[in-house]
Amino acid sequence: MSLPGPAVCARAMPEARKRRTRYWVAFLPALVLIAGIAAVATLVAHYGFHVIGDALIAVGVMGFAAITGFHLGIVVLCGVAWFVLVPESHRSSAWPFILGRLVRNGGSEALPLSQFGGFVIGSRAATAAGVPGAMSFASTVVDITMELLGEIIYVALALGILLALRPRTGLETWVAAGLAAATLLAIAYGALQRRGFAILERIARTAPQGAGVAAGAASLQNCIDEIYRRFRGPLLSFLLHLFAWLAGAVEAWFALKLMGTSPGLAAVFSIEGLLCAARAIAFAVPGAFGVQEGAYVLLGGLYGVTPTSILALSLLKRARDLMLGVPPLLAWQFIEGRRLQQRESASVEAR
Secondary structure, eight states: OOOOOHHHHHHHHHHHHHHHHHHHHHHHHHHHHHHHHHHHHHHHHHHOHHHHHHHHHHHHHHHHHHHHHHHHHHHHHHHHHHHTTSOGGGOSOSHHHHHHHHHHHHHHHTSSOOHHHHHHHHHHHHHHTTOOHHHHHHHHHHHHHHHHHHHHHHHHHHHHHHHHHSOSOSHHHHHHHHHHHHHHHHHHHHHHHHHHHHHHHHHHHTSTTOHHHHHHHHHHHHHHHHHHHSTHHHHHHHHHHHHHHHHHHHHHHHHHHHTTOOOOHHHHHHHHHHHHHHHHHTTTSGGGTTHHHHHHHHHHHHTTOOHHHHHHHHHHHHHHHHHHHHHHHHHHHHHHHHHHHHHHHHHHHHO
16 A cells, blocks of 8 residues: 655644634534623522522513514514615515514524624525625615614714713713724724625626626615615614614613612613723624623623623523514524425426
8 A cells, every 4th residue: 555645734733723713613603602691690590599589580471572573663663774775666564574684583592693693694584584795785784784883873872871970981982982983983884885795796707707796786785876876765774773772771771760770761871882892892702702791790780780780681681582582583584494395396387
């Protein structure tokens, strides 16, 4: 038996390294998720399962149903904010966008996906429900922009409350720096949308087999331009997203009140707004597991909220997201399966 020569071994070594790299890239999100869940379990165990459980029991079934229903209204409002972006010629009803938003949230919160993964499957769900593919993706890009602008205003309000109620904590400097960075990022992201896909189109046309990519980039750029030409659409979407962010703080205040903790609505606005900033920084962590809970304990402590109550609020939110996330994901899979079956039937008839 002959042994492989030096040239063969030299080629095999880079391939082996590439396989190992792909292996770690594929499993890194799972490792981050496991570490986050372990951090949550550690925090809950440290402060006491039974004490946190008592806070959750105080909310009760009816309280949990009310909180879940309230949050469903917020998600539907975000779906409407996405819907109003799209020109009338590309939409017939708000339903596909509401489903897409529910799937987006379900993917980000109920599945081990990052926020980017939620964006992708949310756009795909809207397409499956009847929105043209290019417009679905383009409107998702713009919708993310409007939501980001609303979040920046929300975090700025939370920072203002922090400075008024708890000055000189040292946290305000970091929040202000992050807010400035997020503002610059939003400006760059918005500027990129104006010409980004057009530049990609020109680059793709120079490639030997880039005609398909060039056509897709041109279609996306045209859709984005069409959305921004209707100024009232992006403006209304921004305002609806801002209202949704503020409504989320009211929901958290109501949940804490059911637990017997009442730090005040302004304090909860600050806690929730600063939590959004922490989650935005940890966008690559699936479900922000560990990050959300750690930030909650830190921020709750600034306003006198006990760790047990704030951790109970975090677990309550996760149970709520699971309740609202799984049914839309199943509905989306049903729609996708039906579309696949219809395509297969049409292919058989054509043959």
